């Protein structure tokens with residue numbers, strides 16, 4: 001039996017047949033696609049965006065990603081680091097409002113040796129946890145139950161993010177301008 005919960009080894013698994021273009025990076029392709037609902041983009045910031053993981057181990061597993069294609073957190077511009085951190089905080093608040101978890105895992109896998117499934121575009125995992133979530137996973141056994149609820153989770157989180165104060169959301173077009181100037 002697979003480990004029930006390994007938050008630092010969670011994979012991004014695309015469930016669509018679309019082929020990545022641009023630079024063959026799904027995390028660059030998603031914000032470029034302008035299909036936020038289809039791709040389950042929750043929030044676009046100035047320099048980073050929030051994405052609902054398509055193959056979560058837990059309901060509400062989100063990721064924060066800079067638009068910039070880089071594997072090196074240590075080389076991110078200060079402004080991007082600030083916004084990634086800011087979006088982590090926003091994500092915690094939105095998840096609290098939408099899903100009432102009992103705790104969280106927050107963190108990064110950097111490099112394949114660090115367990116990253118998409119190693120060349122860094123991303124921060126924010127995973128809500130519940131006191132009894134391990135027993136829940138033992139009961140369901142598979143992640144498919146959660147995957148089927150992704151659309152509902154997406155809608156709840158979209159609403160929760162929209163209700164947060166002070167979130168500056170950018171349009172897909174405006175976000176692309178940031179990409180172009182990077």
Ligand SMILES: [Zn+2]
Nearest residue numbers: 025028069121
């Ligand atoms: Zn990328």
